[in-house]
Amino acid sequence: MTLAEVDASAWAELEAAVADPRSAFRYLNLCSVDAYGRPQARMVVLRRVDVARRVLEIHTDVRSPKWREISANPLVTILGFGPQPKVQLRLQGLAEPHGPASQLAAESWSLLPRSTRSTYMGGPPGDGIGDRPASEAAVTDADGRGFFGVLIFRAETLDWFQLRHADNRRAVFAYDHLGALTSSRWVNP
Numbered sequence: 001m002t003l004a005e006v007d008a009s010a011w012a013e014l015e016a017a018v019a020d021p022r023s024a025f026r027y028l029n030l031c032s033v034d035a036y037g038r039p040q041a042r043m044v045v046l047r048r049v050d051v052a053r054r055v056l057e058i059h060t061d062v063r064s065p066k067w068r069e070i071s072a073n074p075l076v077t078i079l080g081f082g083p084q085p086k087v088q089l090r091l092q093g094l095a096e097p098h099g100p101a102s103q104l105a106a107e108s109w110s111l112l113p114r115s116t117r118s119t120y121m122g123g124p125p126g127d128g129i130g131d132r133p134a135s136e137a138a139v140t141d142a143d144g145r146g147f148f149g150v151l152i153f154r155a156e157t158l159d160w161f162q163l164r165h166a167d168n169r170r171a172v173f174a175y176d177h178l179g180a181l182t183s184s185r186w187v188n189p
């Protein structure tokens with residue numbers, strides 16, 4: 001594989017994962033840094049990919065710690081692993097939060113099935129189960145909509161690593177703010 005083919009295959013895998021729940025890259029590890037400088041990691045669902053712009057879309061609750069962390073510090077890392085072949089994708093870039101009032105959140109919300117919408121209708125993520133008064137239990141679609149946020153991640157670099165029996169391979173790529181590939185090179189694994 002050439003460097004160009006490695007880059008193309010990595011993004012093709014990510015794009016395919018959006019439509020395929022069985023793809024390993026359907027679930028990615030989103031890492032941000034909290035107010036204490038502590039790294040925070042959690043799995044998220046990959047919702048949309050714009051290959052040309054090197055953009056990934058992630059959905060989350062705006063009351064969650066990750067939303068606060070990313071709003072304060074947009075530097076994030078996204079980590080994925082595909083077992084067949086054993087490929088690690090380590091993407092670094094910037095995540096932009098689009099809150100409930102944004103056009104983007106409105107559009108994404110309109111496309112969500114009811115079952116997914118309902119995941120935004122509970123109490124604040126991380127709070128104790130009983131912390132919410134029972135009177136607030138009868139929530140509607142509209143309530144969930146107010147907590148729905150979209151994270152737009154734009155990759156600045158991709159660190160691609162393939163684990164093999166003896167000859168592991170690794171390549172690093174950089175993209176400009178429009179998503180064009182600006183550099184690519186093989187590096188020691």
Ligand SMILES: Cc1cc2nc3c(=O)[nH]c(=O)nc-3n(C[C@H](O)[C@H](O)[C@H](O)COP(=O)(O)O)c2cc1C
Nearest residue numbers: 027042043044045059060061064065066067125126
């Ligand atoms: C497979 C899987 C997929 C998940 N997808 C999402 C997601 O798309 N968005 C999200 O906010 N949380 C998702 N979660 C939950 C997060 O991993 C995390 O536990 C939660 O959002 C709280 O994160 P925070 O406290 O760092 O904000 C997912 C969890 C798992 C196990």
